Amino acid sequence: MRRSRAMGKAIRDDTHDEGTDKSMMHKKEDIVLVAGGGHCKSSIDVIESQNKYQIFGIVDLKENVGKKVLGYDIIACDDDLSELIKDHPRWNITIGHVPGCNKKTKLFLHLKDLGAEFPVIVSPHAYVSKHASLGEGTIVMHNVTINSEARIGSNCIINTGAIIEHDSQVGNNCHISTGCIINGACSIDYGVFIGSNSVLINNIHVAAETVIGADSFVRKSITQSGTYAGIPLKRIVKDIDKCLRP
Numbered sequence: 325m326r327r328s329r330a331m332g333k334a335i336r337d338d339t340h341d342e343g344t345d346k347s348m349m350h351k352k353e354d355i356v357l358v359a360g361g362g363h364c365k366s367s368i369d370v371i372e373s374q375n376k377y378q379i380f381g382i383v384d385l386k387e388n389v390g391k392k393v394l395g396y397d398i399i400a401c402d403d404d405l406s407e408l409i410k411d412h413p414r415w416n417i418t419i420g421h422v423p424g425c426n427k428k429t430k431l432f433l434h435l436k437d438l439g440a441e442f443p444v445i446v447s448p449h450a451y452v453s454k455h456a457s458l459g460e461g462t463i464v465m466h467n468v469t470i471n472s473e474a475r476i477g478s479n480c481i482i483n484t485g486a487i488i489e490h491d492s493q494v495g496n497n498c499h500i501s502t503g504c505i506i507n508g509a510c511s512i513d514y515g516v517f518i519g520s521n522s523v524l525i526n527n528i529h530v531a532a533e534t535v536i537g538a539d540s541f542v543r544k545s546i547t548q549s550g551t552y553a554g555i556p557l558k559r560i561v562k563d564i565d566k567c568l569r570p
């Protein structure tokens with residue numbers, strides 16, 4: 325394997341003041357992040373706050389290897405996954421799941437095939453009911469509330485400030501964006517993206533791979549996958565989501 329310059333060595337520079345205590349660092353298990361963009365930066369903040377995992381490094385495009393994100397090295401590219409996983413079993417995919425992009429799902433499945441473990445990451449500034457459940461690889465960002473008997477699938481992003489109310493279900497590979505409110509007993513199928521500040525009233529079903537634009541209000545179930553937005557909600561783009569399918 326072509327080893328990057330940074331691969332296998334120190335993981336962070338000393339610009340970080342949290343978690344740099346040496347005795348703490350020895351106790352933490354390492355984790356590798358995939359994709360070094362904006363969502364990665366937010367995820368780093370959550371992982372550092374959680375103080376449970378030590379970020380070993382970031383996998384990104386070949387041309388970015390050697391660069392840093394918030395002081396963490398971009399250590400490798402996609403070609404290196406199977407080698408890297410041998411010594412580093414824990415991963416989080418820090419792609420922001422933009423609408424119309426299924427790379428996050430594909431990488432998750434690929435890494436699972438290679439034997440990766442995907443810890444649940446929960447901000448200490450989030451509230452997750454002890455009666456709720458979270459699937460592997462899901463990250464719960466700062467100021468989220470997940471209430472009783474909510475069930476969140478794997479490889480999801482529950483983004484900053486979102487609320488998932490009691491009895492709601494969120495399928496695998498979903499992104500519930502910043503500030504969304506998913507009221508009680510909703511069921512959101514896999515691969516759904518819900519844009520910032522959107523509200524679902526209670527008991528709403530959202531079909532798989534649907535995209536809901538920012539600031540939307542959903543008061544009727546969406547039974548046909550597609551892209552919807554606005555108040556009142558309208559279907560705005562047809563067939564965009566074919567590319568969401570892995």
Ligand SMILES: CC(C)(COP(=O)(O)OP(=O)(O)OC[C@H]1O[C@@H](n2cnc3c(N)ncnc32)[C@H](O)[C@@H]1OP(=O)(O)O)[C@@H](O)C(=O)NCCC(=O)NCCS
Binds near residue numbers: 423501519536537551
């Ligand atoms: C829904 C969305 C994905 C559509 O993007 P797009 O395919 O590029 O669509 P366009 O911007 O070309 O807009 C298409 C039409 O839908 C309308 N539209 C798009 N987003 C809308 C929204 N959120 N609310 C109301 N109308 C919207 C546009 O005004 C446009 O209408 P027109 O055809 O009458 O001019 C995008 O607008 C959006 O809301 N993304 C979510 C961003 C977000 O919340 N990110 C959070 C990250 S944490």
